[in-house]
Amino acid sequence: MTSLAEALAESPVKDEPRENADIAYGEDGKPIGGEFTGIRSEKPLTDWSHIFEKFQLDPALFEIVGDTVRASTWQQSKRLEGGQRDVVQLYSYRAMFRRKSDAIDLPALYAAAASKPRRPLIPVENDRTMVVVLSDVQAGKTGSRGGTPDLVERMAETRARLEKRLRARRPVRLVLAEAGDLFEGFESGGNPMFTNDLSLAQQMDLAATELFEFVKLMQRFGPVEVMAVPSNHTAWRHGKQNLGRPSDDLGLHVHRQVAKLAQAAGLNAHWNFPRDYDESMALDIGGTVLGLVHGNQYTPGRAIDWWAKQTHGGQPVAEADVLITGHYHHFAAQPTGRNVRTGRAKWWLQAPTLDNGSDWFRNVQGDDSNPGLLVFDITGDGFDLQSLTVL
Structure with a gap:
């Protein structure tokens, strides 16, 4: 074999x-x-x-x-x-x-980075601007969170939390962005004649008092720029029919009276309003542009689409880096698009409410949001996402 x-x-x-x-x-x-x-x-x-x-x-x-x-x-x-x-x-x-x-040696790269001498951190001048968003106070409204006594107590507690944050962060400038619906009104739909505990004059008086208290607190920590826009609850209207121009909004009228009071009291505050026929506005804060609109201009979930069209049409918020909106009574934050000048992301911020409860919405949708005050900072690098909080 x-x-x-x-x-x-x-x-x-x-x-x-x-x-x-x-x-x-x-x-x-x-x-x-x-x-x-x-x-x-x-x-x-x-x-x-x-x-x-x-x-x-x-x-x-x-x-x-x-x-x-x-x-x-x-x-x-x-x-x-x-x-x-x-x-x-x-x-x-x-x-x-x-x-x-030509090869990437990750261990070697990390070892080299760890051994590289670090430049000492050089303290820089504080350039922090704190933005406080007051939205949907709806003074005079009653709901599951109570009535006017409960609102006044909630606002006082909110200011106490804000003061604590102001002391901790020490901004050099401040912005109070009032996103609309400062009081409830009687022509906003539903049945407000039976769900309000204040007359229209009383609602406006309470709204003015609360607004003045916020400005008085904030200006103790630096100059305050106030932003104000018209909204559906405070519009001059008859039923569903708006009357006059957007600038004839009764909420803006309250702001103008508070601005006179602040000037007489020597407060370090300045007011900014939209143009007579505009419902939105923008304010440049050291190169970062804040846009503000109430939010009744679009249907739920369409804020970014509305903003994109405003940009295309060259409207007041066209150059905004951050768009602040109210009206929908819940908090949301989303990056969208990019500023071609700075390369930074644009942000949409939906502010929560401070009202006594949106029970009609809860009964329809089965959901409700906690009341709160949206606060964030702007620095020399733009919108500071890490500073974003709800007080």
Whole structure:
């Protein structure tokens, strides 16, 4: 019987491919990488140094691209020193290689970054502007969170939390953005004649008092810019019919009276209003533009679509980096688009309410939001997302 060794000896030797290195060169004429083919070995190949040397490549400068290694193996008869024959296992490899400088060595990168000397932190002048968003107070409204006594208590507690934050953060400038529906009114739909506990004159008086208290607190910590926009609850209207111009809004009328009172009292505050026929406005705070609109101009969930159209049409909020909205009584924040001048993301911020409860919405949708005061900072780097909070 013919042995396996004899059979292999009698069979033709497998024609192995010639060892080859296909080398690519850079513009400077130096090798940058390539591919090895037909590399033969009698043992599994783990160290390629001698292969690089065989083709006049420095092993210290080159490396194998690990996921490109391909190997095949076969048996072959080999004559021993005593004349006998034996069966040996042979291997053939192909692999891509590259200069080590072209590879990304993550451990080395992290080690280098950790050992790099750090520049000492240089204290910079505080350039923080705090923005306080007062939205949907709806003074005079009664609901599941109570009536006017409960609102007055809630507003006082909110100002106490705001004062604590002002003391901690010490802004150099402040913005009070009043996002509309400062009082409830009687022409906003529903049945407010039976859900209000104040007359219209009393509602406006309470709204003015609360607004003045916020301005008086905030101006103790720096100059205050007040932003105010018209809204559906405070509009001059007969039923669903708006009367006059957007600037004839009764909420804006309250602001104008408070502005006179603040000036007479020597408070460090300045008021900003939309143009007579506009319902939105924008204010530049050190290069970051704040946009403000109540939100009754669009249907639920369409704030960003509305903003995009305002931008296309060159309206007041066209250049805004941050758009503040009210009306929908819940908190939301979403990045959208990018400022082409600064490269920073634009942000839409939906402010929560401070009212006594939106029970009609809760009964229809099964959901309600907690009352709160939206607060955030603007620095020299723009909108400070980490500062965003609800008090």
